[in-house]
Every structure is written in C-alpha cells, then in structure tokens.
Amino acid sequence: MNTLSDTTLPSPAAQVPAPAQRASASDHLQLVVVGHVDHGKSTLIGRLLFDTHSVPDGKAERIEAACKAEGMEFEYAFLLDALLEEQAQNITMDTTRVPFRTAKRSFTIIDAPGHKEFLKNMITGAASADAAVLLVDAQEGLREQTRRHCFLLSLLGLRQIVVAVNKMDLVGYKPEVFDAIHKELGEFLAKLGVEPAHFVPISAKHGEGLLKHSDRMPWYRGPTLLEALEEFRGNPPASGGPLRISVQDVYRFDARRIVAGLIESGTVSVGDPVEFVPGGKRSRVKSIETWPQPETPILGPIPSGGEVAITLEDELFVERGQIGSAPTDKPYEARTFTARVFWIHDISLRSGELIPIKLGTQQAEARVLGIQRTLDAITLETGTGTTGEVKVHEVAEIRLRVRKPIAFDVGGKVPALGRFVLMRGRRIGGGGVIDSVVEEPVESRGASPISRSAILGHRGCIVWMTGLSGSGKSTLAQALEQRLLNSGILSAILDGDVLRTGLSRNLGFTPDDRSENLRRATELAIHLADAGVVVIAALISPFRADRAMAAERAKERGVPFVEVFINAPLAECERRDPKQLYKKARAGQIPQFTGIDSPYEAPLAPDLEIRTDKQSVGDSIEKLTELTLGLARPSEQAGAGANI
Amino acid sequence: MSHLDDLESQSIYLLREAFHGFERPAMLWSMGKDSNVLLWLAKKAFCGHMPFPVVHIDTTYEFPEMLEFRSWAQKHYGFDLKVWTNFEARGRGIGYETTDPVTVTHELKTVALQQCLAAFDFDALITGIRRDEDSTRAKERYFSPRNAEFEWDYKDQPPEFWNHFTTESGPGEHVRVQPLLDWTEIDIWRYCDREKVPLPGMYFSRNGERYRSLGCMPISKPVKSDAKTIDDIIEELKVTRTSERAGRAQDHHERNAMQKLRAKGFM
Numbered sequence: 001m002n003t004l005s006d007t008t009l010p011s012p013a014a015q016v017p018a019p020a021q022r023a024s025a026s027d028h029l030q031l032v033v034v035g036h037v038d039h040g041k042s043t044l045i046g047r048l049l050f051d052t053h054s055v056p057d058g059k060a061e062r063i064e065a066a067c068k069a070e071g072m073e074f075e076y077a078f079l080l081d082a083l084l085e086e087q088a089q090n091i092t093m094d095t096t097r098v099p100f101r102t103a104k105r106s107f108t109i110i111d112a113p114g115h116k117e118f119l120k121n122m123i124t125g126a127a128s129a130d131a132a133v134l135l136v137d138a139q140e141g142l143r144e145q146t147r148r149h150c151f152l153l154s155l156l157g158l159r160q161i162v163v164a165v166n167k168m169d170l171v172g173y174k175p176e177v178f179d180a181i182h183k184e185l186g187e188f189l190a191k192l193g194v195e196p197a198h199f200v201p202i203s204a205k206h207g208e209g210l211l212k213h214s215d216r217m218p219w220y221r222g223p224t225l226l227e228a229l230e231e232f233r234g235n236p237p238a239s240g241g242p243l244r245i246s247v248q249d250v251y252r253f254d255a256r257r258i259v260a261g262l263i264e265s266g267t268v269s270v271g272d273p274v275e276f277v278p279g280g281k282r283s284r285v286k287s288i289e290t291w292p293q294p295e296t297p298i299l300g301p302i303p304s305g306g307e308v309a310i311t312l313e314d315e316l317f318v319e320r321g322q323i324g325s326a327p328t329d330k331p332y333e334a335r336t337f338t339a340r341v342f343w344i345h346d347i348s349l350r351s352g353e354l355i356p357i358k359l360g361t362q363q364a365e366a367r368v369l370g371i372q373r374t375l376d377a378i379t380l381e382t383g384t385g386t387t388g389e390v391k392v393h394e395v396a397e398i399r400l401r402v403r404k405p406i407a408f409d410v411g412g413k414v415p416a417l418g419r420f421v422l423m424r425g426r427r428i429g430g431g432g433v434i435d436s437v438v439e440e441p442v443e444s445r446g447a448s449p450i451s452r453s454a455i456l457g458h459r460g461c462i463v464w465m466t467g468l469s470g471s472g473k474s475t476l477a478q479a480l481e482q483r484l485l486n487s488g489i490l491s492a493i494l495d496g497d498v499l500r501t502g503l504s505r506n507l508g509f510t511p512d513d514r515s516e517n518l519r520r521a522t523e524l525a526i527h528l529a530d531a532g533v534v535v536i537a538a539l540i541s542p543f544r545a546d547r548a549m550a551a552e553r554a555k556e557r558g559v560p561f562v563e564v565f566i567n568a569p570l571a572e573c574e575r576r577d578p579k580q581l582y583k584k585a586r587a588g589q590i591p592q593f594t595g596i597d598s599p600y601e602a603p604l605a606p607d608l609e610i611r612t613d614k615q616s617v618g619d620s621i622e623k624l625t626e627l628t629l630g631l632a633r634p635s636e637q638a639g640a641g642a643n644i
Numbered sequence: 645m646s647h648l649d650d651l652e653s654q655s656i657y658l659l660r661e662a663f664h665g666f667e668r669p670a671m672l673w674s675m676g677k678d679s680n681v682l683l684w685l686a687k688k689a690f691c692g693h694m695p696f697p698v699v700h701i702d703t704t705y706e707f708p709e710m711l712e713f714r715s716w717a718q719k720h721y722g723f724d725l726k727v728w729t730n731f732e733a734r735g736r737g738i739g740y741e742t743t744d745p746v747t748v749t750h751e752l753k754t755v756a757l758q759q760c761l762a763a764f765d766f767d768a769l770i771t772g773i774r775r776d777e778d779s780t781r782a783k784e785r786y787f788s789p790r791n792a793e794f795e796w797d798y799k800d801q802p803p804e805f806w807n808h809f810t811t812e813s814g815p816g817e818h819v820r821v822q823p824l825l826d827w828t829e830i831d832i833w834r835y836c837d838r839e840k841v842p843l844p845g846m847y848f849s850r851n852g853e854r855y856r857s858l859g860c861m862p863i864s865k866p867v868k869s870d871a872k873t874i875d876d877i878i879e880e881l882k883v884t885r886t887s888e889r890a891g892r893a894q895d896h897h898e899r900n901a902m903q904k905l906r907a908k909g910f911m
Contacts, residue, residue: 028647072768097775253693260689262657262807291692307656309691320664337812344803352674358808419806426789426812427802 005576029232032110032126034153035135036145039058040166044097044135044204045109046076049227051211054100104230123152123342127431128573131160131232132224134185134196138171142179146187154192155340155395155483157415161196163227169203173216198228211525225575243274244331244414245308245324246360258289259318264360265414266326269300270307276322277407278333283314312450321362323407323417329411331417334437336369336401341432343390345424349398351388352548352563353605355429359420362406364421367398370552388548390430401437401555410434452532457618458489458632462554466541466603467566468595469581471575472612473538476566476620480536483625489632491534499539509592515546522550529559534632542600560631564624565606568613570595648835652685659770660819665811666768669696669821670726672757674847675710675717676858676871678772678824678844682834683721683822684841686770689775694723696770699760702729703752705740705860711801713844720842726764730756736877740862748860767813770821776828777888785809786825792816829888830881837874848872857888 033041047057068072085097098109110125126132132153136146141385153161153578163185171177181197189196201220202209208216209223223231243266251258268285275282288298289309302308312318323331343349349368357366371388374396390396409417437619453459463480465473477493484491501518507513518541541547547563554561574582585593592598603609608627610620645653662669671686671694673679686694700714718725730738740748748899761769775784785801789811802810813819823833836843846855853866854877871877 028650055699123803123805248657249664251691251693253690253695256691258691260660260691262653289691291688293692303645305650305653305691307660360807416806421806421808426810426814428808429805431806 009267017157017532028106028108029229030108030110030128030130031133031229032129032131032158033133033135034122034126034131036137036140036143036149038141039137039143039146040137040204041135042077043075044164044166044202044210046078047204047207047210049098049100050076051207052100052102052226062340065254072630089317102226102230102342107229122149122154123344123431124154125211126156126158130157131162131229131369132158133162133229136159136163136185136483138165138167138177138181138201142185142188146185150185150192150194151395152342154189154194155342156431157412157419157433159194159412160232161194162232163196163199163224164204164209164225165201166204168208168214168217169206170199173214175217175219182643186539194291197231200225200228204248211376241304241414242329242495243268243272243324243326244409244417245274245310246417247276247318247320247322247324248361249320250318251309256289256311257315258309258311259324261324261361262303262309263304263306264323265304266415267301267303268306268310269302270297272300273327274312274324275314275327275330276318277325277330278405279322280333281316282327283312284318286311286313319404321360323360323362325407331407332437333405333407333415335403335405336399336438337408337410337434338397338399338438340373340395340397341390341419341422341430342395343392343430345427345429346392346393347394347424347429348389349422350604351428351545351549352551354403356423357400357402357406357420358423359406359408361416364402364404364406366400366402367555369401369555370548372397372399374523388545398432400432408434410436456490456532457580458532458534459560459634460532460534460535461560461562461628461629461631462525462529462535462550463562463564463631464525464537464539464541464547464550465564465566466539466547466606468568468573468600469540469578469593470578471566471568472610472617472620473540473566475617476612476624477538479617479621480624480628483621484628484632486536487629489534489629490532491536492528493526494535494537495522495538496539500533508596509542511598514543517578518546518550522553525550526554526557526559529554530557534628536628540594540600542594542598544601544603547603562607562627563603563629564627565603565609567602567609567611572613648831648838649728651827651831652688652835653687654826655682656689658809658821658823659686661809661811662768662770662787662823663690665809666813666819668764668766669768669770669790670764670766671696671770672772673698673700674772674858675700675713675844676772677832677836677847678774678827680717680841680843681827681835682770682772682824683717683723684839687721692911694721697724697726697764699728699766700755700771701725701753701756701760702727703748703756703860704729704734705862707846707858707861707864710844710848710858717842726760728756728760728763730759732759732827740860745863752860754794761818766818768819770822770823772824773822774824774827774829774832784822784825786821786822787811788820788822789813790818790820816863830878831872833878837878847877 002574006477033045035041050060063078064074067078098111100107100109110129123427134146134153136142165178165181168178169507178201186199200209200219200222200597202225203214204210208214211522213220244264245261245268246264247259247261249260251260268288270285270288273282274285287310288300288302321616325331341349349355351368351371354365357364371390374394376388390398407417412418419433421431423429465477467473474495477495481491481493498520499517503524504517507517518539521539523536525537528535551561551563577583581590581593582596584590585596594600608623612620640641647685659807671682673683683698733755737750738751784803788796789802789810790796803822804810810819819852835841844858846856846858849869849872852870854869854871855864855866858864869880871880
C-alpha cells in the first residue's frame, strides 16, 4: 500500500478544475459529517478539502514536511486539524464551519469536534445542515455511535443522507463487506424512517470513491461521494407545500398595517386567501410590501423561505405566533401532543414541570404530562419513565400539554412547524419533533363538568398537599375546607390516616405499597373532583414519581390539579410530633418511616410552598384559599381566550 | 431563491426577531460596506422605516470623506443617529500619536461603546460582523449574549437552532445580534451591486489604490488596486491571497490581538 510519507503528495484529483470562480451561489449546501469517532471523519474532510483545492497554498506541503521530520506518515486528518487550529487560535472548539467548493457548487462542512460537548455541538450543527454524510468503517461496521447518530439524524429530520462506507482498502475492496453493511444499516435506518440516497464505498485515505471511482471497486456502479452530494438540494424545496407564514410581527409604522413573517411553506401572491391559525380569521392578501418601493406593485409569487410583508383586504386582529395558512389545508390547532425530544441542558426535564415552549414564532408554556421512554444517547440504554426526568444528552418520548392551543404540523408535512424547542431559563434546553396529536379527553358519560359547575357554581379540582408527617397538612386541610364551605364550595378532605384504615388497609409501607396507596387515593380524588367536589388531599406522598403520576392522571381526565408543598424542617416536625410517631419511629417501632429511614423527595416546582415553621396559619390559609378559588372558580373558562 | 435571496431573507428574519425580542435595540453603523448593507436590510425589514436608533462610535480619527457620507446617509435614509465619542479618554491623551493601536481601539471603540450603551440603556446591539472576516468571529452566534463587563463567554455559548435564539438579556447585559454572520466579503459586494446600496467612494480605486476595509484614519491602509467598479472588485477578490483586514493595524499589533480585543467586548 502506498504511504504518502515517502513519496511526494499526490496531485489533487485531476478531473476537478481549480475553482476559478465560486460555484453558482444558489447551490450552496450545508453539510454535516457524522459517525463513530474513529471511522475516519477528519481524514474524509481533510481529503475532500485537499482534492477540491480548498486548502491554502503551501499548507499541505508544510504539514507533509512536518510529518516527515517527525517520522510520521502523512495524514489528511492533519490538514483539517491544522485549518481548525488556525481558525481556533486559543478558543475552545465549538461548532465551526469549513468551506469547500467544486465546479458545480459550494459546500460548508459544519464540524462539531470535541468530546464532552460533542452531542450539543453536533445537534446544533446538524440542526442547521441541509444534508449529512454518515460514515461507517468497513472493518467495524455499525457501532454504538453509528446507531446513536442515525437516531439523531432521524430525530432532527435530516432527509438528505448519504452513507459512506470507509476504509474499503482495509477489507480488500470486497463487495461482500460493503453489501453486508449496506443491508444491516439500511434495515436499521428504515426502522427510523430514514432512507439514504446512496451507499458509497470509499477509502478516504487514498481518495477512492470521493471525487473519482476506484479501479479497485469495479463492482460499484453508483455515484461517487461528491456526485451524491451534488445531487442534494441546498434549500429543501417546500414551495409545493401548503401555505404557512410564521407571523413575526404586525407593523403600524404608518397608515399601513403590515403583517411580517417567514414563508415556511407554499408561496404568497396578491389575492391569495389566508387563514390565521390559531384563531381562524380569514382574509386575502391585498398587497406585498417592499422597500425601496417598486415602480409596479409586486404581485408574487414569493417563494418558500422568503421573508414577506403583506397587507390584508380585511382589518383583522393578527398577532405574532399565528400561522398564515391555506384555508383548505391548515395546520393542527391543539394543546396536547406526543413528541421525541433531545435534552442538552444540565438541569433535567422533569415530568410534571411547566416549561416555556417555542414553535415557529409561537411561544407558550407546556406541561410535561409524561415521559414514556428515555434513551441515553451515550450508552443507548433505554430507561423507563419512572425516574420522571430526561437528563442531559438523553432522548425521550414525552407527552406535552400546552396551556393554550397552538398551531403545528406533524409527520414532516412542514418540518419547520413540526418541531419546537423547550427553554430552560434563557437557553434552549432541548428540541423536539412532534409525532402525533393527542385527542382531548371527551366527557361522554352523563352530565358534563360544565353543567355540574353550572349547578354548583364552581368546578371540581384537586389540591394535593404533600409534606412530612407533622408538617401541618391536616391542620391546614381542615382550615381550608372550612373556608371553602363558607364560600359555598363543596369540598372534601382525603386524609392519609383515614385512607389507611379503610380503602388501603391491606397495604403496608414498602415503596410499592405506598405507590399503590397513592394510586387509589388519586383515582378516588379524580372521581370526587369529576363530580364537582374540591378535593383536598392531605397525604405525605413522599415520592416525586407518585405525585407526578397523580398529576398526570388528573390532567388526562381533565381535572385541575395543583401540588402544594407543606414544608417544615424535619427537626421541627419531630419537635411537634402530634401523634408521637417520630418517637416510635426512633424507637424502631415503626419501620420505613418517612424522614427517618425512608426518604422524602421534596417537590422541585410546587404550585405553592408553605413554610409552616415560618408562615402563620392565617397567612398560609389566605394563600391556599386564593390558589384553590382560582382553580374552582376560574375567571374565564380554560382553553378559551387564548386568542382575540 | 438565489444564495443572495437566502442570505437577505435570513438577515431580515433576524432583524425582525431582534426588533420584536428586545425593548431598546440599536444598530451599530461605521459607514463601512457591511454597515451599509445592514442599514439597507433594516430598511427592507421594516418596510422603509428604521424603528431603532443608529449608533456611530466616533473615534475622532474618522476620514473626512466618511463623515461626509455619514451626514448624507442620515438625511438620505432618515434615521435617529446617535454619535458617541469617548471624550474622557481623548482628554487623557489617548490617541494614535501617543498610544499603541490595541489600547486606542479598546478605549475609543470598546469603552466608548460601553459608555454609549450605559447612557442609552440599550439591551441589544445589532452589528454587521461576518464569520469570514476574522477567525475569532467564526464561532459567533446570531444572537450572542454579553455580560455587564462586555465579556463574551465563547466557551459556553447558548445553543441556537431551528430559528430559535437567545432574545432576552438580564440586568446590565446585552445581546449582540449579528444578521450578517453568514455573509462573505464577496456576498456583500454582489449584494451591493444587485441592490445599488450607496457606499463611500473610498472603496473604489483612485490613483491605483483603494481601501478594502475602513477604520480609523491612522491605521487603515489602502491596497494597490485598479478596481473602479464593483465588478472589478469582485474579480480582484477572486484572486487575492491577502485577508480583508490585512490593512487594519490593530489586528496585527501583537499575536492574538483581535482575540484579546474581542474578549474585552470589541466587535
């Protein structure tokens, strides 16, 4: 096998002329290279840069000389490293961009080196890429990382993918090896709904199969890697799809009322009908506004991907976040959906939490109703939803319920409107792709909650108080019940001790039994709330997962639910010890007593927290009553009033 | 859509997001070619209006011809121009005659900008920097937060993808919005050509010389060139092997000068 250290550098692949001029600008392609870390990514990129004359004068020669001096074999990977080093100076590597060109088009390779932050950077890079090269080592075949990257490519919705089977030189250029990988990977990708455009056998090190076909692989009849890449489209075409304008703003700088936004799909022409979702107000495009003002009015069509500013024939109240849509083919307008999410923030995404969501230009808050399945993107281990959280670098299937209806598309119809980000503070915590719309629970049995609430003058709900034994739950529950009854609100207390002597008397205090006890309490509370009762659940309920489950069940059934943390330090509870239970527990008479030899998991984001060691009973009751009245007698019906 | 259409559309999207996302944004303007493209794009984004102030940090070392262009353009476009100078530093005698260019740039540009930001309480600064201009700019985000000390935490930048950005800033902080990040020098020229964006004459050859990049008078050097039209310039750029900012002395005063300047808040 030829090594390059003892010869001079080969001339870059001959049939590609030096890029005397920039390729036709519209043909720009953003490319990401993914695959297992040792499968030759740097070598491939280095060789592509070298063969397309994208390396500055003298650079390759200098590296070659340096390698020779060190007695090392010349590696194309060094070329990339040197370029990046030059770019980076002292800056820690992050997503970076390496340009190269062929006679046909220009490319930018979005590279995400590094290890610790690799996933965050790769996702950021791949999310903005038009196409991906998935690299597989012919000797090693599919590895963990290969599968993980396949998964992420499918999640990110990248559809233009070419698989490069590298290091064919090391397997004797045997077609059987290539075919076996083609088959295995093709099947794996098919399961993920990904269909690569081509599988190309290459040897990056020797420049075989990149720009020109290799004599050693006459059995391969498909395109070279570069030919495969040149087939891809720089702007994924969406002009053929239904009209979608993400409204960014409405300007009234002068007499004109201008709706400004991005055409995510379809085209815009004067006279086109447009319906703004959510909301459903319809009009037609009256004019397309541009600056400088053209001599003759612009009539369109303005293609997908374009920014547009329009006026409407009717005076509508349109606002940021709405989607200007084709009335005959509108996006979904719903609140609950399932999605696949990836998480890149150190603070986990937790079941039950309320988190800001951004989709297109829409912004709202969403409740994480449940985490169905998590997948550790590092180990690819599948977890169950019981931990109730998605940790950094994990991928999960979750269910979200947005506080107000939002508009979106599913199934890749308009990719940009089928994906969202979840915000952790000011940062993007993770991204997700919507899989399916969840039907809103329909009340089909007998009287609807609305008519019950018409009789009662309030609606049922659950106020779930959690806290240590002796923290003050029973005291507050009783005081709250009295206040509610005084206000003409039908309420009931669900007390742990009472449950234990009746409904749950066959249960002990193991974690499993505690969970079962709470499951029964939850179902009972939901039934009561369904019937219009305000349920005050005063239960130690020490485990987050159980409380999350209760909240989720209530949400599923459309029952308003709040979690109240009755908080007092253990020492204070133990000092109070109204039922002398701590004393007994310390004496070993009560095993698995919460706070002593069984843990209490404090709520991470309760709807209300009451410090009974610091706040007065009166003050605590005020806050509890206010919260409960807000639920039982909301000033406006839930769901309505989200728009207009 | 052509590549220029894509770039234009992306920049307008970013400008509209910035205008919506921040309460008190401002646009930085140096009268240079990138700045003028940025102005032009803002006029497009807001249908002929300029809904935020335009800030020029005047080092007092400006070319007279650029100042003429400043007055002309302000009248031509019609915007709220704020000119800011670090008179305090000038009063202390800071200047190219006495001080090294890195210090001068820091005092008369970065510190001046800090003063201006504090005076007007801007929460976002829209700038015309491009990734291809300088290696340290290659890692920039479209929306790039700066802390109260103006520092850029390039090691821990917020992720941005799918058209979602950091559009909030905390007390004392601001966000740099960089709508031209993906443009190259040639893109800028092609766009100026297509749109007939007004530019200062100093970019074009006179007596065999032209300025490729314009900054303070004492540290901006012209290049040998016969390029009298934008077409000529584009042809010239296709074959040139020198970098755009080669004529800017402050970048090359010492190793990593640009990186030091940028970490301290320079654009």
